[in-house]
Amino acid sequence: MDGLRTERLVLRRWIESDRPVFHRLNHDPAVMRFFPMRMTEAEADATMDRWNADLEADGMGFLAAVRLTDRRVVGVIGLSPVTEPVFDFAPSVQIGWRLLPEAQGQGLASEGARACLAFGFDRLALPDIVSQCVVENRASEAVMQRIGMSFRRSFDHPRVPRSHPHLVRHSLYGLRRSEWQMITGR
Numbered sequence: 001m002d003g004l005r006t007e008r009l010v011l012r013r014w015i016e017s018d019r020p021v022f023h024r025l026n027h028d029p030a031v032m033r034f035f036p037m038r039m040t041e042a043e044a045d046a047t048m049d050r051w052n053a054d055l056e057a058d059g060m061g062f063l064a065a066v067r068l069t070d071r072r073v074v075g076v077i078g079l080s081p082v083t084e085p086v087f088d089f090a091p092s093v094q095i096g097w098r099l100l101p102e103a104q105g106q107g108l109a110s111e112g113a114r115a116c117l118a119f120g121f122d123r124l125a126l127p128d129i130v131s132q133c134v135v136e137n138r139a140s141e142a143v144m145q146r147i148g149m150s151f152r153r154s155f156d157h158p159r160v161p162r163s164h165p166h167l168v169r170h171s172l173y174g175l176r177r178s179e180w181q182m183i184t185g186r
Contacts, residue, residue: 001060001079004115011063011077011112013055014048018064021073021100022048030101034134036164054080060124062096065112067103075099077112079120079129086158089172093120095131097143104139110146117147121180130174132157134167141171148183149173 004011014022025031026039026047039047055061062078077097082090095116097109120126131149133140152172160168180186 001063001116001119002055004063004112004119005068006111006115008068009074009077009108009112009115010066010068011115012066013052013061014064018073019045019048022064025073025075025098025100028101031098034137034140034167036160036167051076051078060093060120065097065099065103065108067108074103074108077109077116079116082130088155089130092128092130093126095120095129097140109140109143113143113147117175117180118184121177122186126177128174128176130172132170132172135169135171136166141173144173147175148179149175150179 001011002013023039023041023044026044027041029038032038051062055063058081060079060081062076062080064073065075065077066072067074075098079093079095082092082094084090095113097113099109117129120129130152131140131144133144135154150173152174155170155172156168157170162168
């Protein structure tokens with residue numbers, strides 16, 4: 001999965017020089033508005049290291065989204081296994097993204113997500129890929145719809161503290177490999 005390319009992006013593993021932008025991405029109030037907390041630098045470092053380890057272990061992960069025109073990291077896009085039994089849709093594979101404010105609204109999330117779907121369905125032959133977001137996160141929901149995913153249901157996220165009631169309710173979207181093949185003609 002490391003090195004996936006689109007027209008405007010390369011999706012690659014995280015490198016040491018990415019740490020400052022990764023800190024910013026995970027602490028920016030606009031980027032993290034649908035998360036119960038912003039990460040400290042230490043938490044972001046641990047997450048980056050875990051995502052690189054996941055890539056090694058699973059052959060997939062949440063990758064640095066690098067804009068080709070200026071080689072700047074603009075966010076994170078990728079695939080990750082959902083294995084925790086607290087999620088009733090586990091085991092599955094989820095697709096996700098998070099972009100810096102200056103990279104939002106340009107179609108980059110959709111572009112990178114399509115490359116991840118192609119990798120997941122065409123290379124890994126996954127039967128199904130899911131995605132989730134806070135119900136008020138209309139931008140992420142729009143990306144899910146643009147890449148061909150369909151709404152499956154709403155659920156209360158078991159890992160979101162109830163002290164953040166506006167973030168508990170999530171929408172679950174999904175796409176089956178057979179649907180992807182029909183959409184893409186593959």
